[in-house]
Amino acid sequence: KQEVTQIPAALSVPEGENLVLNCSFTDSAIYNLQWFRQDPGKGLTSLLLIQSSQREQTSGRLNASLDKSSGRSTLYIAASQPGDSATYLCAVRWTGANNLFFGTGTRLTVIP
Amino acid sequence: EAQVTQNPRYLITVTGKKLTVTCSQNMNHEYMSWYRQDPGLGLRQIYYSMNVEVTDKGDVPEGYKVSRKEKRNFPLILESPSPNQTSLYFCASSFGTGGGELFFGEGSRLTVL
Numbered sequence: 001k002q003e004v005t006q007i008p009a010a011l012s013v014p015e016g017e018n019l020v021l022n023c024s025f026t027d028s029a030i031y032n033l034q035w036f037r038q039d040p041g042k043g044l045t046s047l048l049l050i051q052s053s054q055r056e057q058t059s060g061r062l063n064a065s066l067d068k069s070s071g072r073s074t075l076y077i078a079a080s081q082p083g084d085s086a087t088y089l090c091a092v093r094w095t096g097a098n099n100l101f102f103g104t105g106t107r108l109t110v111i112p
Numbered sequence: 113e114a115q116v117t118q119n120p121r122y123l124i125t126v127t128g129k130k131l132t133v134t135c136s137q138n139m140n141h142e143y144m145s146w147y148r149q150d151p152g153l154g155l156r157q158i159y160y161s162m163n164v165e166v167t168d169k170g171d172v173p174e175g176y177k178v179s180r181k182e183k184r185n186f187p188l189i190l191e192s193p194s195p196n197q198t199s200l201y202f203c204a205s206s207f208g209t210g211g212g213e214l215f216f217g218e219g220s221r222l223t224v225l
Contacts, residue, residue: 031211043116043202043216044155089155091214098162098210099145099170104154 002027004092006103013080014111021075021106023090028068031093035064035075038087038105047088048075052095080110114139118203118217125193126225133188133220135203143210144186145170146178148199149219155202161186162209193224 003026013019023033032051036044048057048064050073056065063076077084087107091100116137125131137144145160147170157170161180175197177189186205190197203217 034214036214036216041219043218044204044214046213046215049213091155093211098168099157099160100210100214102147102155104152 002092002094002101004090004101004103006088006090006106008106009104010107010109012109012111015080015082017080017110018076018078019080019108021077021088021108023073023075023103025071025073025092025101027094028071029095030068031095031097033064033066033073033093034091034100035062035073036089036091038089040086044089077108080108082110082112084108085110114215116203116205116215116217118201118220120220121218122221124223124225127194128192131190131193131222133190133201133203133222135186135188135217136184137186137203137205137215138184139205139207139215140183141205141207141215142183143208144180144203144205145210145214146176146186146188147202147204148172149202150199158188158201160210190222193222195224198222198224 005024035047050066061078087105089105091102146158147155159178161167201220206212206214
């Protein structure tokens with residue numbers, strides 16, 4: 001069964017700290033993986049999209065890596081800020097599928 | 113401004129009263145999709161559409177209908193809502209077959225009494 005897991009469900013860090021969010025998936029035959037941010041009461045905003053052939057993607061203070069063989073992706077946030085507080089979700093599209101499978105997210109709180 | 117617009121944003125209704133949640137995108141995207149988000153279950157796909165007149169079931173299609181008569185619109189129809197359809201609903205769109213960046217609407221919170 002194809003599943004996406006995000007642990008921990010919640011994480012609190014002091015402002016300025018570098019942090020890593022984890023995403024694991026059960027089948028290595030992925031097409032791509034996306035990281036999203038969701039603010040309370042809001043929709044999801046795409047942060048980074050990694051294609052199957054890529055190892056990582058970067059945008060500003062964010063860096064997402066992909067290791068298909070181990071079934072893992074990480075989202076690295078450098079120099080965290082209170083404005084980074086949100087729920088972060090990863091979603092996997094497997095090869096041959098037309099839909100995305102979402103993890104349940106990690107709720108991040110950055111403490112000033 | 114590129115956006116996905118859903119209406120209504122909030123709705124309280126009663127069991128059995130048909131309702132439609134509209135979704136419209138202004139990016140000329142081929143792919144559109146509906147998700148529901150429930151605590152502890154994450155987002156689950158209800159239906160998706162690869163283009164006009166092309167729709168298919170996602171993981172949880174029971175109790176829902178969709179149509180794609182125009183490229184920009186993808187309404188979600190609940191013919192006879194039940195309390196277990198109380199949820200937060202999201203519409204999303206992307207170019208091509210949905211393998212690219214996915215753009216989400218702001219969400220529609222539905223309560224069925």
